Amino acid sequence: MADQYSLRIPALEVHQGKRRIYCFAIDGKKLHSFAAVSRVRRDKEERLQGYQRPEVLSHIRAIRRYLESDGAMMPNAIVLAFDSRVTFVGHGQTGSVDYAIPGELVIPVDESLPEEQKPAWLVDGQQRSAAIRDADLAEFPVAAVGFIADNVEEQRSQFILVNSTKPLPKGLIHELLPETTGHLPPAYVRRKLPAYLMTRLNIDGDGPFYGLVASPTAPDGYIKDNSLLKMLEHSLFEGALYQYRNPVDGSGDVERMLTHLKGFWGLVKEIFPDAWRKPPRHSRLTHGVGIQAMGFVMDALTDELPAEGVRCIRVRDALESLRPHVAWTEGTWRFGEDDEQKWNSLQNTPNDVRKLTTHLLRVIRTAETRG
Secondary structure: OOOOEEOOOOEEEEOOEEEEEEEEEEEEHHHHEEEEOOOOEOOOOOOEOOOOOOHHHHHHHHHHHHHOOOOOOOOEEEEEOOOOOOOOEEEOOOOOOOOEEEEEEEEEOOOOOHHHHHOOOEEOOOHHHHHHHHHHOOEEEEEEOOOOOOHHHHHHHHHHHHHHHHOOOOHHHHHHHHHOOOOOOOHHHHHHHHHHHHHHHHHHHOOOOOEEEEEEOOOOOOHHHHHHHHHHHHHOOOOOOOHEOOOOOEEEHHHHHHHHHHHHHHHHHHHHHHHOOOOOOOOOOHHHHHHHHHHHHHHHHOOOOOOOHHHHHHHHHHOOOOOOHOOOOOOEEEEOOOOOEEEEHHOOOOHHHHHHHHHHHHHHHHHHHHO
């Protein structure tokens, strides 16, 4: 039978306002007996689970070699999020300050539990803890800081904040933002709604972007998340999606936003099917320059249309008028009498996005004028 026991670790409880954190030292070899890594993934219902990126084996090997060398030192602390099974037993205030109380941290260990049921998650230090686990050492004490997390959303918030000084992959941040609560930097707050819309577009089976946006849980996607986010962010703050947004608190009618987006981009997919199913290196429609330029076209054509009216004849005719004038996958862009460019020469730069947008809108307005 697997062992069940409690680790009683000398610790210091530090008061930070209403919150408590616990500072302690522990043999790094024991970390994985009670702490697990919460890998970011989606379940069968496309609900986000976890928040950690995969192990970087080359990084782990490098740390391991260092740990096995003479004089190795690891001064930065491992950060852990505990659940309520972990308790602190204080020994009473012994110093001149009332915000630090010595005592013992009591961590239950049950070796029969699966990873997802362990009482602690590694918020920061998964590569270091993995290196200690694999190192040819009898023990390696490390400094650790823990806190009691009310839920996984709070763990994600702490995970983003802890890693804000050493950039996380943007794709991982974008995927975590929609389901994160608590304090976030202003730039992340602004991107939370666009990131939520992007996630829904990527996982909703009834939309044109289903499974096409590259993310940690959709590695086969080929549309860059940052390009789609820029398009959504502009539309929310200055374009067609603004009509559904509450400018006071930043919230909005998400379902109508999605109806609007699926309506317009569904038409784009229907009218340019070949360009839509090809990755950016073979199509300028799914490339950042195409996504952003067509986003501006969406804002111009549907700015005053209700979500339910986006799939109308006027918008379809406007997109149809583009057919002879686009070079998404081959040929030449003709921007003027003396301005022609090969189809794949356009790049995801402000100048090229502006140039392509101007060209597309000019074609549409000319067609509308001719009736």
